[in-house]
Amino acid sequence: MSLKIIQVGLGMHGRGVGASFVMPSPDFEYAGLVDLNAEVLEGYAEEFSLSKQILYTDYKKAFRELDADAVFITAISPVHYQIAKEALEQNLHVLIEKPFVLTMEDAKELVQLAAERNRSLMISQNYRYLPSVATLKQTIQNCGLGSIQFVQSQFFFDHNGKGYQREMDNYILLEMSVHHIDMMRFLLDSNIASVWGKTWNYPDSGYKGDPNVNAVYQTESGINVFYLASLLAKGIPVPWEGVWKIQFEQGSVYMDDLGEGYGVYVVDAAQTKTRVPFVVPEKESIHGVLAEFAQSIREEREPAISGRDNLNTLEALLATSESSAKGVEIKL
Ligand SMILES: NC(=O)c1ccc[n+]([C@@H]2O[C@H](COP(=O)([O-])OP(=O)(O)OC[C@H]3O[C@@H](n4cnc5c(N)ncnc54)[C@H](O)[C@@H]3O)[C@@H](O)[C@H]2O)c1
Numbered sequence: 001m002s003l004k005i006i007q008v009g010l011g012m013h014g015r016g017v018g019a020s021f022v023m024p025s026p027d028f029e030y031a032g033l034v035d036l037n038a039e040v041l042e043g044y045a046e047e048f049s050l051s052k053q054i055l056y057t058d059y060k061k062a063f064r065e066l067d068a069d070a071v072f073i074t075a076i077s078p079v080h081y082q083i084a085k086e087a088l089e090q091n092l093h094v095l096i097e098k099p100f101v102l103t104m105e106d107a108k109e110l111v112q113l114a115a116e117r118n119r120s121l122m123i124s125q126n127y128r129y130l131p132s133v134a135t136l137k138q139t140i141q142n143c144g145l146g147s148i149q150f151v152q153s154q155f156f157f158d159h160n161g162k163g164y165q166r167e168m169d170n171y172i173l174l175e176m177s178v179h180h181i182d183m184m185r186f187l188l189d190s191n192i193a194s195v196w197g198k199t200w201n202y203p204d205s206g207y208k209g210d211p212n213v214n215a216v217y218q219t220e221s222g223i224n225v226f227y228l229a230s231l232l233a234k235g236i237p238v239p240w241e242g243v244w245k246i247q248f249e250q251g252s253v254y255m256d257d258l259g260e261g262y263g264v265y266v267v268d269a270a271q272t273k274t275r276v277p278f279v280v281p282e283k284e285s286i287h288g289v290l291a292e293f294a295q296s297i298r299e300e301r302e303p304a305i306s307g308r309d310n311l312n313t314l315e316a317l318l319a320t321s322e323s324s325a326k327g328v329e330i331k332l
Contacts, residue, residue: 003294004031004068006092008059008083009075010040012162013097017074021286023048027294031068034059035075059083063090069297070120073097076164077174081106084121088113093120095293098182099174099317100310107314111307120296121307122289125182128305129288131278132241135264136255137187139276143266146249151188151225153180155242156233161207171209172231173199173317180227180242181217182305182313187246190219191312194331197320205232215320 005028007018014035022028032054035041041055056062063071063086070093073083081101087094088110100123101107114121127133140148155176165175185191195217199210211232217225229242239262244255251268258265264276283291289305296303312332319330 002029005070005072006032006062006068007072008034010035010044014074025290032062032066034062060086084110088117088119091117093297095122097124099178100314120303122293122303123305123310124289125305126285126289127179128186129281129285131280134281135279138279139253139264140246143253145251148223149247152245153227153242155229155238157231157237158234159231166207169209170321171207172211172213173320177229181316184225188219188223190221192217192316193220194218194329195319195323196329197323199324
């Protein structure tokens with residue numbers, strides 16, 4: 001039987017998520033749709049022949065009045081906390097778009113609330129379910145090139161940020177690097193232990209928070225990851241997952257374009273290059289997230305990318321900002 005879900009936030013991302021992932025999901029059906037913008041709601045309901053009775057502009061009212069199991073928060077990042085808190089207090093399971101929330105205090109409060117109410121609290125770190133990322137992880141584990149010596153990760157994009165993004169503190173860290181730092185933890189199977197970070201801005205950038213970051217993360221397993229990213233980088237953009245080099249004792253694994261298109265490559269000590277065919281996860285991207293969220297609800301267990309798991313990703317991001325401001329290494 002399908003679980004009943006209320007989606008909050010029908011902006012650019014939320015509309016696509018609804019049409020491409022929630023509506024085709026075998027696990028969920030809409031119990032409600034919420035956005036501050038009534039016109040957007042009406043247009044969406046008409047486009048997809050949805051009942052107008054499930055449309056709300058006030059999430060608190062929707063959570064109180066609708067018969068639902070879960071909430072998927074796809075509204076702007078600064079309101080994730082207040083919506084998630086209300087949903088958990090109404091005993092609803094909660095799936096939140098990245099970034100989880102904006103402060104550690106809010107994140108820990110929600111993790112505790114979810115535990116007290118026995119609800120699934122999951123963060124949609126959907127990159128973990130991309131074929132490129134699944135292939136890179138499998139290749140790191142199986143390449144047989146010895147142990148890892150260091151990792152380099154880079155991301156460059158000339159992004160036209162949304163209004164809320166232009167006003168945010170920690171713009172690149174919370175809106176974009178959140179994917180890459182979560183990928184580091186996933187790919188290397190280890191939490192982040194410390195960071196040396198530098199973030200910076202330009203006087204007329206149009207962003208309050210820094211759009212550039214350069215940082216060194218050390219994992220609990222002792223691996224150094226050298227990360228450079230910009231959301232204000234004119235020139236050739238990099239795919240959303242970034243370009244990666246994992247240096248092993250006997251060669252390197254790349255996620256990059258080494259001449260045959262962007263993909264995963266292994267280069268051994270004799271400099272022989274092999275392209276690794278993509279491993280396609282059973283359910284890709286947000287399909288994978290929704291399936292895991294549904295399964296965790298049905299099995300009454302913590303989901304794979306729970307709020308609790310995501311605390312280390314958020315802490316590493318905020319520590320990068322703190323390190324930059326104080327000019328010191330921050331231990332997590
Ligand atoms: N996982 C990914 O790859 C990915 C990609 C893009 C965006 N996102 C995330 O999705 C979220 C939304 O991004 P977007 O690009 O759609 O933003 P957007 O500005 O296009 O839309 C946000 C929507 O939230 C609504 N909203 C704001 N406050 C609300 C409230 N209190 N109650 C109900 N609705 C409210 C707005 O009316 C708007 O329709 C952000 O957290 C962003 O980081 C994730």
